[in-house]
Amino acid sequence: MSLGHACVDVYQGAVAALVPFFVAERAYSYAAASGVVLAASLLSSVVQPLFGALTDRRPMPWLLPLSALTGGAGVALSGVTDSYALTLAVVAVSGIGVAAYHPEAARAARAASRGSHTAMGWFSLGGNVGFALAPLLVAAVVATGGLDASPLLLVPAIAGAALCAAAVRSTGSRAAVTSRTEASGTDDWRSFLRLSGAIVCRSIVFVGLSAFVSLYVRQRTGGGDVAGTTALFVLYAGGAVGTVAGGRLAERYGRLTVLRRAYTLSVLAVAGVVLVPGPAVYLFVALTSAGLYVPFSLHVTLGQDYLPRRIGTASGVTLGLAVSVGGLAAPAIGALADTTSLRTALIPLIALPALGRLLLTGLREPTPPAPNHHEPSKVTDSSATP
Template sequence: MPTKRTALTGPITLLSLGHACVDVYQGAVAALVPFYVSERSYTYAAASGIVLAVSLLSSVVQPLFGALTDKWAMPWLLPVSTLVGGSGVALAGVSGSYALTLAVVALSGIGIAAYHPESARMARTASRGSHTAMGWFSLGGNLGFATAPLLVAAVVATGGLRASPLLVVPALAGAALCVAALRAVEAVPAVPAAPRVSGTAGGGDRDDRDDWASFMKLTGAIVCRSIVFVGLSAFISLFVRQRTGGGEAAGTAALFVLYLGGAVGTVTGGKLATRHGRLPVVRWSYALTVLAVAGVVLVPGPLLYVFVALTSAGLYVPFSLHVTLAQDYLPRRVGTASGVTLGLAVSIGGVASPLIGAVADATSLRTALAPLIALPALGWFLLRTLNEPEMPDAGPRRPAATPHPPAARDACVKSFQHDDQG
């Protein structure tokens, strides 16, 4: 009989690996930008328009999928959306037509949008409220981002952009992992929803636990984080080549550092939150990001890589904490919360990419990236007044008049601490 720890870590591991296979394609779009510039002579604005295509579709569609998963469980979306997301990117280098390239990348964006709300809902079920477990789930996506520049560089090296169909391989693996994850999650009891409160003046049920004001402030902060992340993702490779005098390898290495630092940051964020609380960790991360982005923009030479790594940590430490905070601010709308925090608020940063590209075409990349320094400070300002949301119950409520005996209470505490370490 599997232990409780195995019951949690098995599904989370499968979901994390599947998440990696999907988010390869979010990272791949940005990783393709330098090759569109070099092989097809796209301007910065035109190349960033491709990032906009995937971001805009994902931004609009993902909250819709989140709302749908609040009403109906749609586990079949995981393997199907993984295949759709991978197919779009795999076709992104086949045709020289700019319009067709935009279309297939947009298709990929729809697949990515469909995947995240349902996968986050399932990860919440499998994690049983553990910040660390949700950190591991988010880690998978970050590893996918980190792998994307290396995978794209290796594929394009074999035959240019026309070799892009080889990029479908992670999608095939991801679909198989999603099917296995669905079977594993079925064995994990769902986190019960909080009881509805009735008796409002207008009659019917009233939802007292959805804190929309706090959720919107959190969303605003995530949008600030998104613009910084997407802007750097689209242009850091080209920027580092200019600032260091290196070639394609130097640019790819910078993008890899930007993504890989997130793998460490996400897991670290979950552990720090367990010890210090989610909001203090999130606020300090945004403060760190202000200084780190300033270093990226202003510091020349190889030292720039250090600030890229610090920026990555500052952007990613709060990543999984954003998701759990949003879900706890909207406990009755977990799919919507996940769709906004993993979709709309994250991918909307792509909307700013063409503006950054246009400024870069008119002036310089350094001038275009400089405004990104101020955005984490704005995010910190939005976060400073937030309070920790009430945690949803991990199990059925017990009557207030029959509290746990001391021994049973201590056993429950030890069990929760053990789960959170898993």
């Protein structure tokens, strides 16, 4: 599941990684380039909860390999379309594929992890590794062959589809039982909505920096493509450490304590990225990555425990929408950068983790739902035992 997650989330990171190449080869403005990020995010944000609600009604494991291929196909075609409108359309298709993947994948991962924070951290790590590899993959393909070489970016999707198909076979029966045994407890919508508000704040910061940190670091350091790609890689790669650390820290200190401290760190780190000049910006990019990624898997498990009767919906919002909804704000950041400067446009991002921290104040640790011990006796698969 983790490896398949990596292959799919390459395509969330790839859209932002393609932005500098769209600017260089097609002379897109900041607003036009951020529109590409919006295209990947808009439909994804709208349909993500829909897919979550559908998987609450009936498990749909066949979505995993199909969505992997759909996510890859859209990005692969984005470099060979001459029309801006067609570019937006194929990137939007990619966003839908990624949206379809996450709710069902999170359900299967929960079944495989048996509710372990650390195990869910490893699943989330897969997605973050995909993010981290995206700028390197895009740079290797597009920097050498130009945007016309983008069809080569389909390769991870093919591998991801194969991995997802294997995961479906090995977790299918356990996921089916899990969906029955965990459909108990009381949904705490008030706490879930407050958590979701914090996730939206985190998402806007993450997607805003993903879209523009490469261009911004080039300006701040006077470096070229390598400087920008390095900054984006650091932003994504720090998540590999942060996500696993988040699960382990949560088992020691509690999920909400770790979340609140991570959001506080993000305020200071984002301020450093925007305001500190010179090569020191890379240090603050790394700290920002840690602050944004430590809560990642904790958002998922908290959301699922706040909505024990709607695991798919909770997964779709916390795991998928958490990333995609930030793209809705990207055009506003780009438009502000066009009229003022990129630095001025990034300054508002400093306040958002602080707002997220306020939303987390007062939240209480949810009580995981008790297993339903009245399941039919015909269920005999020992791997399904809670």
